[in-house]
Amino acid sequence: MVKDNYSIYICGVGGQGIIKTSTIIGEAAMNEGLNVVMSEIHGMSQRGGSVSTEIKIGEYKSSIIEKNTASMILAFEPSEVVRGLSKANKDTYLVFNTHPIVPAQIAGTNSYPSVDSIISSLKENYNNVYPVSGNHYAEESGSILSLNMVLLGSAVAVFNFPLDKENIIKAMKNNLNEKFHKMNLKAFEYGYNAIK
Amino acid sequence: MAYNQLVNGKKGEKHFLLGNEAAVRGAIEAGISVAATYPGTPSSEIGNTLSFIAKDAGVYFEFSTNEKVAMEIAATSAVSGLRSFTFMKHVGLNVASDSFVTTAYSGVKGGMVILVADDPSVFSSQNEQDTRNYARLANMPILEPSNPQEVKDMMVYGFELSEELEIPVIIRTTTRVSHMRGIVEFGDIKSQKGKTVEGKHYNRGYFNKDPKSYIPVPVNVIVMHKILSEKIEKFQNNISSLNINEVVEIKDNAKIGVISSSSAYNYAYDVASLDNLDMKILKLTLSYPTPYDLIYEFIKDLDRVFVIEEVDPICERDVLLTVGMNGLNIPVHGKLDKTFPMVEEFNCDIVREGFIKILNYTDENFSLSHTQSLEKVIGDLPTRAATLCAGCSHRATYYGVKQALKESNISEDEVIFASDIGCYTLGINPPYNAADYLLSMGSSIGDGCGFAVATDQKVISFIGDSTFFHSGISPLINGVHNKQNFIVTILDNRITAMTGGQPNPGMPVDGMGDESPEISIRELALASGASFVRVINPLNLKQTVDTYKKALENEGVSVIIAKSPCTLIKGFNKKPPIKVNYDKCKNCDSCINNLACPAISKIKGKVVVDTSMCNGCSICSQICDYNAFETI
Numbered sequence: 069m070v071k072d073n074y075s076i077y078i079c080g081v082g083g084q085g086i087i088k089t090s091t092i093i094g095e096a097a098m099n100e101g102l103n104v105v106m107s108e109i110h111g112m113s114q115r116g117g118s119v120s121t122e123i124k125i126g127e128y129k130s131s132i133i134e135k136n137t138a139s140m141i142l143a144f145e146p147s148e149v150v151r152g153l154s155k156a157n158k159d160t161y162l163v164f165n166t167h168p169i170v171p172a173q174i175a176g177t178n179s180y181p182s183v184d185s186i187i188s189s190l191k192e193n194y195n196n197v198y199p200v201s202g203n204h205y206a207e208e209s210g211s212i213l214s215l216n217m218v219l220l221g222s223a224v225a226v227f228n229f230p231l232d233k234e235n236i237i238k239a240m241k242n243n244l245n246e247k248f249h250k251m252n253l254k255a256f257e258y259g260y261n262a263i264k
Numbered sequence: 265m266a267y268n269q270l271v272n273g274k275k276g277e278k279h280f281l282l283g284n285e286a287a288v289r290g291a292i293e294a295g296i297s298v299a300a301t302y303p304g305t306p307s308s309e310i311g312n313t314l315s316f317i318a319k320d321a322g323v324y325f326e327f328s329t330n331e332k333v334a335m336e337i338a339a340t341s342a343v344s345g346l347r348s349f350t351f352m353k354h355v356g357l358n359v360a361s362d363s364f365v366t367t368a369y370s371g372v373k374g375g376m377v378i379l380v381a382d383d384p385s386v387f388s389s390q391n392e393q394d395t396r397n398y399a400r401l402a403n404m405p406i407l408e409p410s411n412p413q414e415v416k417d418m419m420v421y422g423f424e425l426s427e428e429l430e431i432p433v434i435i436r437t438t439t440r441v442s443h444m445r446g447i448v449e450f451g452d453i454k455s456q457k458g459k460t461v462e463g464k465h466y467n468r469g470y471f472n473k474d475p476k477s478y479i480p481v482p483v484n485v486i487v488m489h490k491i492l493s494e495k496i497e498k499f500q501n502n503i504s505s506l507n508i509n510e511v512v513e514i515k516d517n518a519k520i521g522v523i524s525s526s527s528a529y530n531y532a533y534d535v536a537s538l539d540n541l542d543m544k545i546l547k548l549t550l551s552y553p554t555p556y557d558l559i560y561e562f563i564k565d566l567d568r569v570f571v572i573e574e575v576d577p578i579c580e581r582d583v584l585l586t587v588g589m590n591g592l593n594i595p596v597h598g599k600l601d602k603t604f605p606m607v608e609e610f611n612c613d614i615v616r617e618g619f620i621k622i623l624n625y626t627d628e629n630f631s632l633s634h635t636q637s638l639e640k641v642i643g644d645l646p647t648r649a650a651t652l653c654a655g656c657s658h659r660a661t662y663y664g665v666k667q668a669l670k671e672s673n674i675s676e677d678e679v680i681f682a683s684d685i686g687c688y689t690l691g692i693n694p695p696y697n698a699a700d701y702l703l704s705m706g707s708s709i710g711d712g713c714g715f716a717v718a719t720d721q722k723v724i725s726f727i728g729d730s731t732f733f734h735s736g737i738s739p740l741i742n743g744v745h746n747k748q749n750f751i752v753t754i755l756d757n758r759i760t761a762m763t764g765g766q767p768n769p770g771m772p773v774d775g776m777g778d779e780s781p782e783i784s785i786r787e788l789a790l791a792s793g794a795s796f797v798r799v800i801n802p803l804n805l806k807q808t809v810d811t812y813k814k815a816l817e818n819e820g821v822s823v824i825i826a827k828s829p830c831t832l833i834k835g836f837n838k839k840p841p842i843k844v845n846y847d848k849c850k851n852c853d854s855c856i857n858n859l860a861c862p863a864i865s866k867i868k869g870k871v872v873v874d875t876s877m878c879n880g881c882s883i884c885s886q887i888c889d890y891n892a893f894e895t896i
Contacts (some may be wrong), residue, residue: 095280117650130530131444132611171648172860181644189638223759
């Protein structure tokens, strides 16, 4: 049985920068000398559909998180955190962006629960619920495109997150366009301070 | 990670790589000179990566028109003494299979590796076929890496094995291996075969004529087949002496065995270790030719054995054969006795469930009960299926086709929409409902021919530009020559979009970024003899509707080329977004119900355009009866 393992289920909607965020976390883990495996989905499933990546830090071989065992669900969209709950237990950290992306509706076939009801019902059932005004912080940082770095900052800020903040920032620099470092760092700090 | 690290990285360096990126590093370490592919998920990133670095790595790389051509590029390079690499998704091997099977007979001089990416659980495919069957069909060795490090290592080993046996070697990955990211330690880069040529960026080989080996006429084939079969048999007898397949002990002197490979091995290992089971695992990385001796040695003193594999029960049958031929009395648990499911990918939860069925231990895992309010939220979750992007011209085409049918008084229920493989398959979703039948790449046109023969219904086929080049041309000729009557729509969005934006022959650029001749779809259609050929801009709705109305009246094969670039192309010319004028909007919801554009939603009773998503295609303003959409 592996100790000190940590698994993160990252989910949202195609195009939100989920794979990049996950790669940064994985690379930081590698640079800290930890074993890490990660699963991504590409292709048809990306076109505006729900997307997810799974990261497992520790002596695992498989990159798919078992049910009810995720240490954290990091969701880029509020309804997607709910969709990911099969991976969660009562103590799983639920960190998520509060800005909804409402899918195209046809003749009222698609309902969307209110964000307030999502937050309050999660709080009734889970011990560590962290809504983040991700879009707001991203726009404050300069562009909605920095949303993923806001949420990365929030993830790193939670209690017991296994990786060092400075190593995450190093991995950000290795994986993101240099032109936008200032904005991305700003976004990261916004997200970090929103939780700390 | 920057792509050039795959070329310049030194032995011992560690990088966090996607399985597909690891395959590229492996190819470079093995000293390949030629690589060819047709893009297909989950193998696409191999080609994307190679197209960036091929020149720096001294490699010729092309996006071939289809997998069969890619197979032929690799086969001829390999018989000319170069190391060559072709890769494709599992169904791509169906397209390549005619040449593929014969390459085992004609053999290779330089090593040749065929990487085939299976897609258990079909994240992005039309079927769940298992490439391990092809290894048996062609009598070709197959390697099954389980993570990115092994992908890289097996690429290098695959080329050595291919040269030793003088036949191509298959590497089978799955989505969870190709799209797994993990730590990969680099090895040395071998020198390439062939000769360097002044002014050329990759080495050239030389083809020595030998028709007896290379021309499969009946008199030669019998000899070629015998040689292949003897070669494989001899190799099979030696597999036990190789240390490629390993036994992993979870507990000492375990009496329960597991035989597994590829991604399934990862789940088997994790569950056996986490649940501390009395097990040892035979991990088959080289799974064909079947290492019967090794399997026998592994199972002979066991109480029982589990076979854990995705998708077909292939290894399980090999194990049962071993049990039967040696008169053993050991229960074998796998798919055939329903311990594990027959379809879809596995994970730790599924593997554990299978173990528990047989071993009856308690699962410490639990399921949570939720409060009523959370259950309600879960019940209200919107479905979020993949969808055509905001501003995608395919949406405009589908809308235009339906409008033309309406104006021609033809019920769309009476029209058969033959669809194809690409983003436009998403036309299956409401409100378009424009996909009724689909078999494979290019099938929309052959299916169009068939429905025109078999029924009196109107038939409209939809095929993309890249798919048309891949395998749409010969069925188009078939339709014209055999006097069939249907409409072919070629959705020319100037890119191979679904797989992430690779070039195709309709574009003035090749797989290494060089300028190259652009092949005209219109001229191909005219050359086929089609009686009606028109190029339209689908974002001009009136033109689209008028053109389809004319085509519906035409006898024979009509070809409509709907030409408009994909919004995801780098440098796409985004037009100013659209906004709603609420003085004019009557809340008729026609836009919501008939376009289903992801940029348009109904929020708190009002139609709202998400301006960050809108590409300004203006179809919404063209369809609105009240002119309520305006350009910002």
